Amino acid sequence: MHQLAPNLQRLGTETAFEVLARAAELERQGKSIINLGIGQPDFKTPAHIVEAAVKALRDGHHGYTPAQGILPLREAVTKDLARRHGVEVDPGNVVIMPGGKPTMFFAILMFGQPGAEIMYPDPGFPIYRSMIQFTGAKPVPIALTEANAFAFTADQVLAQITPRTSLIVLNSPNNPCGGAVPAEEVKRLIAGLERHPQVAILSDEIYSQMLYGQRQHESFLRHPAICDRLIVLDGWSKTYAMTGWRLGFSVWPKALVEHAVRLAVNCHSCVNAPTQYAGIAALEGPQGAVDTMMRAFDERRRVIVGLLNQLPGFRCVDPGGAFYAFPNVTGTGMSARELQNKMLETAGVATVAGTSFGIHGEGYIRFSYANSVANIREAIKRLAALLRD
Ligand SMILES: Cc1ncc(COP(=O)(O)O)c(C=O)c1O
Numbered sequence: 001m002h003q004l005a006p007n008l009q010r011l012g013t014e015t016a017f018e019v020l021a022r023a024a025e026l027e028r029q030g031k032s033i034i035n036l037g038i039g040q041p042d043f044k045t046p047a048h049i050v051e052a053a054v055k056a057l058r059d060g061h062h063g064y065t066p067a068q069g070i071l072p073l074r075e076a077v078t079k080d081l082a083r084r085h086g087v088e089v090d091p092g093n094v095v096i097m098p099g100g101k102p103t104m105f106f107a108i109l110m111f112g113q114p115g116a117e118i119m120y121p122d123p124g125f126p127i128y129r130s131m132i133q134f135t136g137a138k139p140v141p142i143a144l145t146e147a148n149a150f151a152f153t154a155d156q157v158l159a160q161i162t163p164r165t166s167l168i169v170l171n172s173p174n175n176p177c178g179g180a181v182p183a184e185e186v187k188r189l190i191a192g193l194e195r196h197p198q199v200a201i202l203s204d205e206i207y208s209q210m211l212y213g214q215r216q217h218e219s220f221l222r223h224p225a226i227c228d229r230l231i232v233l234d235g236w237s238k239t240y241a242m243t244g245w246r247l248g249f250s251v252w253p254k255a256l257v258e259h260a261v262r263l264a265v266n267c268h269s270c271v272n273a274p275t276q277y278a279g280i281a282a283l284e285g286p287q288g289a290v291d292t293m294m295r296a297f298d299e300r301r302r303v304i305v306g307l308l309n310q311l312p313g314f315r316c317v318d319p320g321g322a323f324y325a326f327p328n329v330t331g332t333g334m335s336a337r338e339l340q341n342k343m344l345e346t347a348g349v350a351t352v353a354g355t356s357f358g359i360h361g362e363g364y365i366r367f368s369y370a371n372s373v374a375n376i377r378e379a380i381k382r383l384a385a386l387l388r389d
Contacts (some may be wrong), residue, residue: 008362012130015356019340023350027229034379035371037350039175040243041323042370043296045278046289049240052281056274063268068261069096069249073276076283077249084208085219095250095260096279098271099243100206103233103250104169105131106263107202110256111167112137119160120169121152122358123176123326125204128169129358137166143360149317150179154189158196167200170220173207176357176366177326178319183218190223200229206248207322209239209290212298215320221251228253238322239290240282245275297323300369300376307380308367312387323369326354330363331388340365347382 012047019037027033068074074091085369097103104127112118112135120128122141132139140160144150157168169208172181203220211217235248252260264270301318304325308316313331329339336353343349343365351368354361369376 007134007136010133012126012133012134012243014126016200016352017309017353018275019344019350023344026298026344026348031348033344033348033350034375034382035350036367036369036376036379037352038368039324039369040370041238041241042372043241043289043293045241046247046282046285047277048285049242049278049282053245053274053278056277061217061273063273065273065276067264067270069094069271070273070276073279074249076254076280080283081221081251082217084217087219087221088319089221089251093251093254093257094256095252095264096271096276097235097248097250097264098237098268100204100233100237100248101127102267103231103248104128104202104204106201106260106267107167107231107233107250108132108135108137108169109263111257113166116166117164118163118169119157119165121171123354123361123364124169124171124177124358125149126357128171132300137162137378140165141359142168142170144174144177144179145360146317146364148179149320150174150177150326151181151185151320152179154185154192155238158191158192158297161196161199163198165196165199167202169204171203171204171206173210173217173319173321175207175322175356176324176352176361177364178322178324178375179192180215180320181218183216186218186220187223190220190226190288194225197229200231201226202231202233204233206233206235206238210294210297210323211321212301213320217321228255231256236279236282241289241293242278242282245278247271247275247279286348297369300371300373301325303373304369304376304380307377311383325369326364327367328363329365336362336365342388343383347379347386349382 074094108131114136116137118132119140208217232251236242316327340353352366354364
């Protein structure tokens with residue numbers, strides 16, 4: 001009936017949202033649900049950030065802004081990048097986006113076409129593969145393995161480059177596995193990429209401030225050798241508990257920034273004005289709330305990993321970053337989807353099957369520990385009972 005474009009058929013989705021909808025439906029029916037499926041901090045946006053948005057509205061910031069984002073926010077971003085990564089970025093290379101997602105959408109649109117190959121982490125954020133398929137490019141998975149604590153290796157990435165590789169998408173710390181790539185491995189990869197100057201890199205660093213133990217984030221921005229073909233995705237969603245505000249930023253090489261801004265003009269015009277002022281307050285205001293949130297996540301991480309390892313049929317490596325645990329559940333004898341459904345329908349514990357994150361996710365379940373320690377303990381108690389029965 002409709003003459004729909006065929007590439008729409010190839011567009012995937014994020015099944016985490018389906019789990020959320022089903023969990024909400026069960027809750028409406030009166031069932032007690034503990035949500036360990038959701039990929040967003042359970043903390044409130046810090047008050048001074050909310051106030052900055054309210055003030056911006058009161059001050060009359062109601063209109064369009066430049067598509068690239070207001071200059072004071074782009075300057076605040078560059079100061080933040082200097083503070084965190086010790087790098088100097090020109091505000092002219094920064095584009096403010098409505099969240100982290102549009103950066104991957106635009107970058108993959110720019111480099112994806114039939115005949116091209118785009119590498120992406122698998123298990124990984126499902127939108128990478130979805131968008132690569134949408135463009136007609138060939139998705140080439142970088143398999144993240146439990147044996148390597150779900151971190152990619154330089155050799156693994158370099159070995160898959162072909163003359164058709166147009167873009168490599170990387171993500172550390174990683175969703176859904178919590179894997180964090182050591183700085184040494186990033187450096188080895190950069191050295192290898194110097195032999196492939198035609199390949200662009202999209203480094204998704206949205207969890208860069210969520211690392212545990214003594215781990216340090218090694219931003220790709222610290223490596224001038226590849227900066228002329230590097231796109232970095234980052235944003236406020238996770239660090240400042242601002243997922244619903246829709247605010248992110250990206251750094252583009254000089255040759256690409258104009259294309260990114262043009263796509264923004266065609267797509268969304270600009271990010272809503274008060275949110276951009278909130279973003280300045282987040283970066284320039286006190287960072288205490290970020291530290292408090294990370295201390296809470298660290299405690300929950302230790303609790304959940306310890307408890308998951310006690311469940312029959314489960315085995316869980318220590319996640320290095322983000323707020324996800326990704327246990328191997330093959331010992332339960334159930335497929336990931338089967339176990340996900342059983343845990344939700346019978347025990348009232350919402351999680352997401354590893355298969356929602358790619359072809360290498362079978363046998364794993366993502367547990368988001370964006371929930372209280374008390375709820376995590378209760379959830380695992382319910383699962384222990386479920387697995388005993
Ligand atoms: C790896 C990764 N990149 C990007 C995003 C998108 O973030 P945003 O909500 O800011 O669009 C997410 C969200 O879950 C993510 O996990």
